[in-house]
Amino acid sequence: MLRVSALEKRFGGLAALNDVSFSVAPGQIKSVIGPNGAGKTTLFNLIAGTLSPSAGDIHLDGVSIAGLPAAAIGAAGVARTFQQPRVFASLSILENAMLGGHRFHKGGFLACGLGLRHTRREEEKLRARAEKWLDFAGIQSIKHRNASELPLGQQRYVEIARAMATGAKLILMDEPAAGLDETETKELGEMVRAIRGTGTTVLIIDHHMDFIMSLADEVLVLNFGQWLAEGTPSQIQNSEIVIEAYLGSDDDA
Amino acid sequence: MSILTFIKQDAVHLNTARVALFLTAILLVPVVFGIGYYLNMMIFIAILSLPAMGLSLLSGLSGQLAISHGAFFAIGAYASAILSTNIGINPVLSTLLAQMIVALVAAAIGAVVLRLRSHYLAIATLSFAIIVELVIKEWSGLTGGMQGMLNIPAMGALGREATSDIQYYYIYWPITALLLLFALNLSSSRIGRALRAIREGEPIVDSLGIQAAEYKIGIYIISSVFAGVGGALYAHFVGFVTPATGSIMFAIEIIMVLALGGFDRLWGALVGVVLITLLNEYALGFADYKKIILGVTLIAVMLVFPRGLLPGLIDLARSNKYGRTA
Amino acid sequence: MTSLIVSDLIQIVMTTLTVGSMYALIAVGVSLIYSATGVINFAQGEFVMLSGMTVASLYGSMGWPLTTAIAVALVVVLFYAALLTLLTSILAARISLIGVLIITIGASIATQGIAARIWDSDTHRFAPFSGEDPIRILDATISPQALWIVGVTAICIAGLIWFMRSTMAGKAMRACSLDQAAATMVGIPVKATVLLSFTLSGLLGAVGGILTTPLTTIDANSGMLLAIKGFTAAMLGGMGSIPGALFGALLIAFVETVTVTVGSSAFKELPTFTIIILVLLFLPRGLVGGRNEIGLQHEDLTRQ
Incomplete structure (x- = not known):
């Protein structure tokens, strides 16, 4: 339902995101992980229209939404929750x-x-x-x-109710479990599953590995703005490339 | 379900009930107190309430301040005066047509300046106000220049014109009350909600698929038209307009009204207009004293009650009633 | 024919420099205060009015020596600057910037009213420093006062730039303009610095009033339009930048002079205010580029 192709975003000379392609199937929970500065939030801002891409394309249900104003993308069925809840x-x-x-x-x-x-x-x-x-x-x-x-x-949860009320087909969740304790994280996992249960597709950024690995259907790994790996949680957990990338920045994994 | 709970459930019903009660009281005033000079003052209150309510809508919903409401008051006044005096359109129609002009100008200016915020918006709208004042002074072929325009037809249609204060009183107050109701309804509707959200974060509102920019221009136009209606009513009541009608001092007086009544209260705007009209009428013989009192009051109110005198006093009364913890 | 055009050009240049100097003194003052506090001081023109009126009455009407009259005018303006510091920065510490703008509007009109009570509402002037006889260059005539204006303004602004770059106090002002919280932490007395910015800004305005009153005359209500011109120039150049304010002032003066020369004096102000709306829109950081960031919580009128 979401197809991102060869997406690129440059700030001045720096590429925050470079040649990233992936797709999300309808009704899926897909997670984006990667060390700090991997370009995860930039990716979300591009999909939601807060930023416009330097190159590449984004399709939602076959329609290109790349570079549209945020309000148009919101109306096309993309909702989001923010890293710091913004109610x-x-x-x-x-x-x-x-x-x-x-x-x-x-x-x-x-x-x-x-x-x-x-x-x-x-x-x-x-x-x-x-x-x-x-x-x-x-x-x-x-x-x-x-x-x-x-x-x-x-x-x-206010953000979630607000996003669901938009009738969104796709919800982008930026680190929803940040700052939550173990019980709260578990409850949030249930909530995300319930969102999927309504037929809504979820794209989620998070650092909590246990949380992501038990929740996501598929995981996309970014590193320094580049596509690094993609696959099921178990594939990712056993991928040598990913482990290597994460060993370099152990602290924020 | 009792009537009371029925009213409570629907903001529109509640607003209507309140405004109807208010209008009834206003209309009964001449019945109780008879005809007198106070009617003249009350008519000015009805007129000046319009730009004040307009600005209150803008500042209350969007949190922004424009210094252009004096200018739109003047555009409404001059447009209706020119249409009725020079072209001979009847005053009711010219008042309405003038609002189309006001709305068009507001849309054009709004599209340009509303990308700015805070004191940048204030300065940009101030610049616009100065341009309007200059054009009015200098385009004497159309506006009569510094002399202004005289002999503007009295309000009325179909050969029936208002001739006395009491007639104006009964024409103008219902108009003001209806516009107050409009403003209250707008403020408690989904539009008001969206605007309150926009002032907290335009990007979040956009992400909900709502075109924030359109709402900002919309409220600016509505708010300016309130001022424009006030201007047209003023022109047909007093029968003349001069460049002073749209001066910066007048724009500042409107801000003063809100400083007294509160920047986010429509009813407060009415209270503010009453206070400033009394001030103008009784306390101030000379223009110089008026400036001193206006200036000092503005400073004092902003320092002590930054949200406005009336809300400040209400807060104070509440905290006294419930003690310090409340 | 040629000499006519050349003399026109000289006239335009001289008028631009004279009028531009006046605007520059106000614009730089606006910019200084904005840098230190984020406040747009609507009462900036009152510095000019107070000093001009004081010298006009003491020297022009009562026949005091010029230097004494100027000294008294400077003292008056210093008091006024201190009062504005108190109202806008010390008492209003927790009020939104737009609320402070309203306070300075109040200060401006109250000052106009008070000035009209102390003096009157008529226009005033006093004799130019070096007599009334114009200097002729080709066919252009230049008032000697214009040379005073341009010269003293140049010295003042050069002095200010030196002060900001080379003295501890100037450096402290620049630090405050970058980040007040950080400035406090490294031990810069922020309140004193704000007072200093108002003082310097007031002195610039006073110099403007004393220099230009012989040429342009002054009355109790002159301040507001001058202030508006001043912050138009400051915004044009980029708020917070001294060279920017200077440039903006000269540009506005030039546009006005050309409008008056080729068109009508009636619409002299029209281009200026059209320019400011355009600049705010397309170049929010001004033509030269200054500081331009405002905290979101400060922008809202009905919150604190």
Whole structure:
């Protein structure tokens, strides 16, 4: 469903990502790993349209999305969660999730200002949709609290509910387990599986090897902006190239 | 389900109920107090509330400050004045047509300056305001130059014109109340929610498939049209316009209104307008004293209550009520 | 014919340099304060107005010696600079930058009102330093005061650049402009440095007021438009850069002079303000390139 071909991103003379190609099958959990500076977050920014590629192409369900503005890519069905959870701190959790479904409704400035009936019906739908995904993410009971009041771990679930409410086909998760303890990481793994259970494809960056290896269907390894290896978790764990690359930077593996 | 819970569930119903109550009270004022000079002041309050509510929409939802609302007030006033005086279009229609002009100018300017933020946006909109003031002063063939325009037709249509303060009172306050309702609805709708989100992080909003830039331009246009309507109503009420109508001082006065009423409260904008109108009416004989009081108050309010005087006082009252821990 | 064109050119160059010097003194002042604090000082023009009005009344009307009048004007401006430091930096430490901009707007209009009460709302001037007789170069006429303006401005700005590069205090100001937190950690007294930036900036404005009042006249409300010109020039050159501010000021003065020469004086200001919108858009770092980063949390009006 996602096909990345010969993708390249240069900042000045430096190649942050160089000739990277891979694809993700629908309904798969695919993980991207690699030492710091391997270009993982750059890859995500390119897919999500925050950055535009220097060369290469990205196809989502056969349609090229490379270089499109972020909003267009979001509307095409790519959602993301960020390395540092980025919730809208001044809005309630419910409102955060409602913004996920926002793009499905058309009520414009005039209709909303006039309070036309259809905008109010839309609002109800938006709310119902948001509540469904809050339920899914297990934070329905605290929906009226301000998002900023939550601990980091729970903000992650707000991001997930918000991303799922966009109706995304593909979710990019950038180090979702960062800062979580063992139990929380396990719960998050269950959540990611549940996301796949809805038919949504997941592309996930993480450093926790145990977490990734038990979760991912396939693993892509990047090193210094280059494609290094790709395969099932067990193939990757036994790959000499990968082990070598990781021995060089033992500390962050 | 009781009526009360029904109202509570829907922001539009709640807003409508509140504004209806407010308008009823306003409309009853002349019935209770009779006709008097205060009506004139109340009409100015209705007019000045419009640019203030417009700016409040912008600053409350997007967190940004524009110094262009005086300019859009002037564009609304001059456009409607020119259309009705020179071309003979009736004032109701010219007021509406003037808003199309305001919206077009706001769209053009918004597309250009809204990529800027914070004090850069403030300075860019200030530059625009200065350009508008210059054009009004210098394009005398159209605008009457420094002398301005006289004999602007009174508000009305189909041969029925408003002639007295009480008539203006009953025409203008419902308009202001309806626009207040519009602003409240917008603020509590999905559009308001999206704008509040945009001010926290445009990239995140984009990632949800929402075109943040369009929303920013949209709210700028709406907010400017509020000022434009105010301008047109002003022109037809007082019957003349001068370059002072769109001066920088007027733009600063609108900011002052928000400093008093709060930068993110539509009802607060109304309170701010009332305060500043009273200040203008009673406290200030000379322009110099007005500048001193305006300037010093602006400084004092920003230093003590950076979110605005009214919200600051409300916070203060709350923390006294619930003690220091609240 | 040829001499006519040459004299036109000389006239344009001299006017550009004279007007540009005035703008430069304000623009450099705006830039200094922005560097040290991130604040855009809307009240910058009031330095010019206060000094011009003080000298006009003491020297022009009351017949004090010029040097005494200038000394008093400088003291007035120094007090004013200290007051602005207090209002914008010390009392307003936790307020958003745009909130501080509003404070400086308040300061500007309050000052206008107070000046109009102390003096009046009429225009004032005093006699030029070296008499009124114009100097003729070819067919161009140049006021001797213009030479004073250009000369003293050049000396002031050269002196300022030397100060910033070569003295400890100047280096401290530059350190503050790069990173206030880091500057605090290495023991630079940040508050004193901010006060210094306001003081220097006020002195530049005062010099401008004293030099140009004989030529351009001054009134209680002159400050605001001058301030706007000043930060237009500063933004044009790139906020925080002294050479940039100088360049921006000369460019604006040139555009204005040419507009007046070939077109009408009525629309003198129009190109200037169109330029600023264009520059903000396409060259947010200015033509020369200065410092231009603002913390996200500082940008929002209704948060602190």
